[in-house]
Amino acid sequence: MPPTINKTKSRTARVRTAALALATAAAASLALTGCTQLDTTSPSTVRKDAADAKPKDQGKFGTVDCRKAKCVALTFDAGPSENTPRLLKILKEKKVPATFFTLGKNHVAKYPELVKQMDREGHEVASHTWSHKILTKIKPEEARKELERPNEAIEKLIGKKPTLMRPPQGRTNDDVNKLSKELGLAEVLWTVTAKDYTTNDSKLIQKRVVDQTKRDGIILLHDIYKGTVPAVPGVIDELKARGYVFVTVPQLLAPGKAEAGKVYR
Template identity: 45%
Template sequence: MKCIALTFDDGPGKRTPALLDVLRKEKAKATFFLMGKHVEQFPDIARKVAAEGHAVGNHTYGHPSLTSSSDHEILDELRLAQTVIEDATGRRVTMFRPPYGHTDERVLRLAGEQGLAQVMWTGTTLDWKVRDAERIRAAVLRLARRDAVILMHDVVPQTVKAMPAIVRALKKRGYHLVTVPTLLGGKRLEAGVSYP
């Protein structure tokens, strides 16, 4: 089966429900790396993401660069986000994505001690910078390949706007849109290990 994982960072936000509607209509699943402070703002949306069968990950509480944070700060960011996300979704989170992709052995080790696997990406749309629905769609199609993990942001309005066209185009190319754990064969992601 030809699978691809669409992942969304920095949410939940005001536009996340519109994105969830598209995914539901198209019977597609995605992975959301949630920021603790946004989950506090929109707990119902975070709950909805999990309830609709999408995978949920930790994207820290306040989105700092972890490589320039102390051990204590890193643990605080991860633990606080864990607690907030679990309270909102009722789900134990087992994966995280470092903000800006800033990571190293130390970050990975500390995350591992919190029972978290690190999930990076095979390609990014740079949607936060581009902010153009057509260019975001083109970027996803350019990056699409079997087992790709594509980075986007559900807080970027143009990304949400581009989603119906993106999902249809990927399906036309024979892709199944799945969560990161499904993409990895449904096996448990190992804490302290970086994927893909």
């Protein structure tokens, strides 16, 4: 009997270990994707809700009506960087607007002329905080500084504060939502990620984006990684060939508007 009991305990231990491993993997996956358990609003919902809104409360369509067109938004996090001039050149040649969720420290502060160029060439300049601290893990007063500092820096450069913010790792909660609302910021997550922080293989990055993209997709890339910018022309060409139209995040929501304190995905 003792050997049987030992085997049973051993099997039980293995089951518990396996269960723990799965839970850990799930938590790691959540951290990598930045998924949130909070309610999020889709672009199509924003557009639908705007149907009965007064004209003064509606956003601008820009060059396309995403109620009819198959729109997607190309977004870049954590720049600008030394790779951004090449990216801006590609976007200009391809006639594609993008949304840049810029970092303040070592990025906006280091490359102010690139931020001005983004705005001048029709891209949306948004915030990715000052130093990429996880907002849900720091004290409220520190979180406020993380959001206020890039707002002020960007406003000095382009004459207007950003209205959109992407929380680092997509991690947000009710406290971050409340703070964002106070500061006039809507939070924007994503539906497509190439996880370009894990590879410099541009072909793989391109494939991941193209395979995941659907109408109203919000594509997450990073212009700080060397494999990402070379992937962009292929992403644009393939998605255009499939009938997609590239717009900024505000254009994706039009005629609706992003509301401060809400989370969009």
